[in-house]
Amino acid sequence: MSVAFTKEDSAETASETLLPDRPISDAPNLVTPEGMTALEQQRDAARAAYDAAMLIEDVNERRRQAANPLRDLRYFAERVRTAQLVPASESPGEVAFGSxxxxxxxxxxxxxxxxxxxxxxxxxxxxxxxxxxxxxxxxxxxxxxxxxxxxxxxxxxxxx
The missing domain is CATH 3.10.50.30 (Transcription elongation factor, GreA/GreB, C-terminal domain)
Structure with missing residues (x-):
């Protein structure tokens, strides 16, 4: 196989694996206790999917399979890191976060x-x-x- 085909394949693979980060809102990252648990589970699932992809021997396929889990892992790790757990409202009858x-x-x-x-x-x-x-x-x-x-x-x- 010619080197030109290898470079083309590598460039193609690179463009498939350089996914932009998922957008993160500028609003404070308020979460309920259930929301925090869900974020942690999604982060852990993304980590597991990324770890599984890293076991693939073919480097190009490994990059393709790892791209989405890596992007999700970055997103959910940041969302867990910035999460602000909001306790239940102490004003019954008034609409509040978590109501x-x-x-x-x-x-x-x-x-x-x-x-x-x-x-x-x-x-x-x-x-x-x-x-x-x-x-x-x-x-x-x-x-x-x-x-x-x-x-x-x-x-x-x-x-x-």
Missing amino acids: TVTFERDDDRRQSYRIVGEDEADPKAGTISYVSPIARALIGKAVGEVVSVGAMELEIVAVG
Whole structure:
């Protein structure tokens, strides 16, 4: 095989393995206890995947297989390092980080979400980030209060 093909393959492999870092928000990295556990588990899973990739004998394949786990490992290690664990609110009835809030929309739909950190947020699973517009509007409010988010109004009907 000619050296030219080797260099081309190496350049191609290098471009596949130099993945940009995952973006990290400028907002404080607030987490619930469950969120901290999840971040640690994701960091550990990325470490295990990276370690497994490093056992691959073919250097080009090893680089390809290690690229994503290494990027994830950097991300989750940084998120664990900067995590600020937020204890449960001491103000029952007031929407706060970690609270589950139920509200009724102006179209009569009722929704419940737990307000959590950015890495924990999954609206389909019932969690929203504390930096989301809805969470920002709800935090500090109590049952019976109405908040406006964009063109809709939300009435808080329960806080837990």
